[in-house]
Amino acid sequence: TLINRYRDRLSALIDKGKKTGEINGDVDANAAATLFIGMIQGLVIQSLLGGNAARLKKDAPGAFAIYLAGIRRPR
Numbered sequence: 001t002l003i004n005r006y007r008d009r010l011s012a013l014i015d016k017g018k019k020t021g022e023i024n025g026d027v028d029a030n031a032a033a034t035l036f037i038g039m040i041q042g043l044v045i046q047s048l049l050g051g052n053a054a055r056l057k058k059d060a061p062g063a064f065a066i067y068l069a070g071i072r073r074p075r
Contacts, residue, residue, distance in 0.1 A: 006037065007030070007033045008033075010032075011029040011033040012029075014029040014032050014033060014071070015029045021073055022072070023072060024071060024074065027071045032070075035067065035070075036067060039067055043056050043059055043063060044056060046059070
């Protein structure tokens, strides 16, 4: 339930970004929200399994940059 609510909130924010022109209008908001959650979960799992919480902080900016490149409106 918690993740579903979070996905709904993210989807609404993504739709808002589409309306303001910050996010590509062709982006599927639900899929983008699901991808974002999966990205965060993957980073957390990797840091927990590796026993290295600093890895999350190190890897997150690069992963987020790739995510943004996929949803941003082309300039």
